[in-house]
Amino acid sequence: MNSFQNMTITSLKDYISTLDIKAYQDLIPDLKRDTRQAVQKIAKSLEKKVDARMIEIERIKRMKSIETSYYNNGIKKIGGIDEVGRGPLAGPVVTCVIVLKPDSNRLYVNDSKKVSKKMRESLCEQLLEDALDYAIGQVDNDGIDSLNILNATKKAMTDSLSTLSTKPDLLLIDALQIDSKISQKSIIHGDATSYTIAAASIVAKVYRDNLMQIYHEEYPEYGFDHNMGYGTAEHIKALYKHGPTPIHRRSFIKNIGL
Incomplete structure (x- = not known):
């Protein structure tokens, strides 16, 4: 469609609502040629969304740079591990290990604490679609009282690893070292800087939140x-x-x- 001048503003908005954001870039020049002020505002709004998406694409690219460097050096399967629930007064500490396909590229993946509940749940489904394998580990409150929270967290991580059927070549772990024969790299603030660790944090958070609902x-x-x-x-x-x-x-x- 080359011109929207014969469309009402309502019809135009309805039409745009059916489009994927990827189509906005081709749409914007035509909208800008429309002299109506309301259409100009729509064009500016779409431009902002396109710009925000480009910024997000670049952020995800940076988050994946750690994994990309390992893939480029011959590593085939990378497992990301993270925990949720170290600080609460009640409930278990929960960990997730996830092995993603190298081409997993979901926008808005981040430290689970920085992602809204609705977005976390959506991303969790998407990431599990991208997973070669994943596993959940957890240690309950009695185990935490017995072991202390740090050791309970490490136990949950090693327990989850032991149930994986697809063993990773490398583990990326958020700020911890665990007892494993698999090569591992501990990354400070890994859930905010590594795509795979962030993915693990999201899956673990959704699992634990659902448990606390029960x-x-x-x-x-x-x-x-x-x-x-x-x-x-x-x-x-x-x-x-x-x-x-x-x-x-x-x-x-x-x-x-x-």
Whole structure:
């Protein structure tokens, strides 16, 4: 379509809503030739979206640079590992190891804490489609109390690795070293700088959040459906009122006098 001058603004917006953002670039010059102010605003809006997408494409390219360098040096399968739930007062620590196809290239992959709930859930589905294999590991509150949170996290990571059927040639891990015969590289802030580690953080976060939703149904007083076991004021108030549940970490809540 070369001209939109015979279309109403509503019809134009409806038409644009059917298009993929990749089509905007070809559309913008025609929109700019339309003299109507409303159409000019639409053109500027689409330009901003195109620019934002280009920035995101470049960010993902940078995030994948670590993996790309290893692929270029002959590494075939890279496993990313990350954890969620080291800080909460309740629930398990959960880890994910994921081995992605080298061509996985999902926009908006990032540290799970920087991604909205809706986007995390969408990305989780997309990343699992891209996975050659993945596995979840978890250590419950009793295990955390027994081992301490650092060792419990490492155990969850090695447990998840042991259940993979597709063994990676290399592990990229967020800020930890674990006991494994597989070559590994520990990356500080890896969930924000490595695409594969970020992918693992998203899958682990979605898994743990879903688990805490289930616990919320059993213990609704504590707000697990939105605090995910973290020590919010509401959660701590409920602890003082109702006492700890079987999923609370005794070694954590003793720090608040319980």
